Amino acid sequence: MASRTNHIDQHVGELLSGYIDGELTQQERQRVDIHCESCAECHQLREELRNIRRDVGDARLSEIGEDNWREMMNDRTVQATRGIGWLLLIGGFLAVAGIGIYEFLTDPSVGLTEKLLVAVIYGGFTALFVSVLRQRLIERKSDKYKDVEI
Amino acid sequence: MQQKLAQLGGGAHALATQILGNADDAADAVQDAFTTVLSAPDSYDASKGPLRPWFMRVVRNRCLDMLRRRRPGEDSTELVRDPGPGPEQSLGKEQRSSVIRHAISVLPADKREIIVLRDYMDLSYAEIAEVLGIATGTVMSRLHRARLALKEALEIDGK
Numbered sequence: 001m002a003s004r005t006n007h008i009d010q011h012v013g014e015l016l017s018g019y020i021d022g023e024l025t026q027q028e029r030q031r032v033d034i035h036c037e038s039c040a041e042c043h044q045l046r047e048e049l050r051n052i053r054r055d056v057g058d059a060r061l062s063e064i065g066e067d068n069w070r071e072m073m074n075d076r077t078v079q080a081t082r083g084i085g086w087l088l089l090i091g092g093f094l095a096v097a098g099i100g101i102y103e104f105l106t107d108p109s110v111g112l113t114e115k116l117l118v119a120v121i122y123g124g125f126t127a128l129f130v131s132v133l134r135q136r137l138i139e140r141k142s143d144k145y146k147d148v149e150i
Numbered sequence: 151m152q153q154k155l156a157q158l159g160g161g162a163h164a165l166a167t168q169i170l171g172n173a174d175d176a177a178d179a180v181q182d183a184f185t186t187v188l189s190a191p192d193s194y195d196a197s198k199g200p201l202r203p204w205f206m207r208v209v210r211n212r213c214l215d216m217l218r219r220r221r222p223g224e225d226s227t228e229l230v231r232d233p234g235p236g237p238e239q240s241l242g243k244e245q246r247s248s249v250i251r252h253a254i255s256v257l258p259a260d261k262r263e264i265i266v267l268r269d270y271m272d273l274s275y276a277e278i279a280e281v282l283g284i285a286t287g288t289v290m291s292r293l294h295r296a297r298l299a300l301k302e303a304l305e306i307d308g309k
Contacts (some may be wrong), residue, residue: 014294021268023275023290049297052304056269058243059250061164064177069159072177073152073184 011035011042020050151191154201155184161202161271162209168254168262169213179216183209203277206267210281253303261296268293 012035018024019032036043101122105115159180166176187194187208194204254262267278278293279286 014291017294017297018275018290021275021290021293048301052297052301053269055246055250056254056265056300057272059247059270060244061251061254061266061270062160062167063173064159064163066156066159069180069184070152070156072159072181073156073188 011039016042016046016049019046020053151194152188155187155205158202158205159184161266162206164270165206165263165266166209166213168266169210169259170216171259175216176213179212180209183212186212199280200277202271203273203280206271206273206281207283210263249304249307253300253307256303257296257299260292261299264289264293264296265300269297 012019012032015024015028015032019029024032032042032046036046104110104118162180162183163173163176166179167173170176170179183205187205194201198204254265257265264278264282267273267281268275273281275289275293276286278289282289284292
């Protein structure tokens with residue numbers, strides 16, 4: 001605050017932006033007004049910034065209209081069904097894999113060696129899966145955006 | 151809620167474009183934000199403030215999340231440069247709009263987003279502080295630096 005109320009002869013700097021945005025106190029506005037009366041440089045800068053602000057406000061920075069956003073929001077059904085689809089696919093796969101493993105392990109025609117080899121391969125897959133899952137969970141824990149309120 | 155969010159779509163897309171540097175990714179980010187908010191509408195508490203800065207914060211955080219997930223090779227927030235007005239473009243508002251878009255596109259991402267929040271979306275300093283997660287007292291100086299940079303970019307374009 002002290003730097004914002006320095007000697008009157010100094011340029012008013014960022015206060016010019018606060019001025020054109022209507023974010024200054026009455027005292028600060030007066031200070032800018034008095035300064036700009038005697039400082040052509042700040043007076044000109046204030047006008048230039050005001051024009052730039054107006055031009056940015058008038059510019060078209062997004063090509064997507066309100067109707068398009070409304071349509072996109074209606075596509076939520078598609079996204080929801082996609083989530084359900086993934087859930088069913090993974091669930092079904094796990095169920096089939098579980099039945100297959102059970103059948104394989106209880107099949108008397110398959111030798112112990114084959115069963116052990118297949119168990120090693122599946123054990124490897126499981127270890128990799130758990131490792132990746134653990135890493136993801138750790139990343140999620142240390143995620144600086146995890147507290148984002150939505 | 152859906153109607154209000156649709157009205158915020160344009161501003162949210164402009165903000166996301168400035169952060170992600172790409173209009174298509176920005177549209178995905180805004181759509182993700184819509185989906186998240188609409189699937190948990192109770193997450194917005196009207197007693198804590200207006201919807202607009204709250205939603206912009208959701209969009210911004212979604213953009214930051216997308217940036218974080220980008221692979222190192224594509225880790226660029228450099229905005230796809232607007233080509234500026236073409237020789238065939240008519241004089242007037244659209245040409246000025248194109249000049250502004252081009253000048254904004256050469257600024258760093260942090261300057262682009264604060265300019266969009268204030269000058270394009272007309273958020274107050276307190277609301278900008280809420281969206282960016284910074285102290286209200288620092289908004290003015292940061293915005294002023296961004297505007298000076300934009301002014302310089304416009305002057306370079308004008309030469």
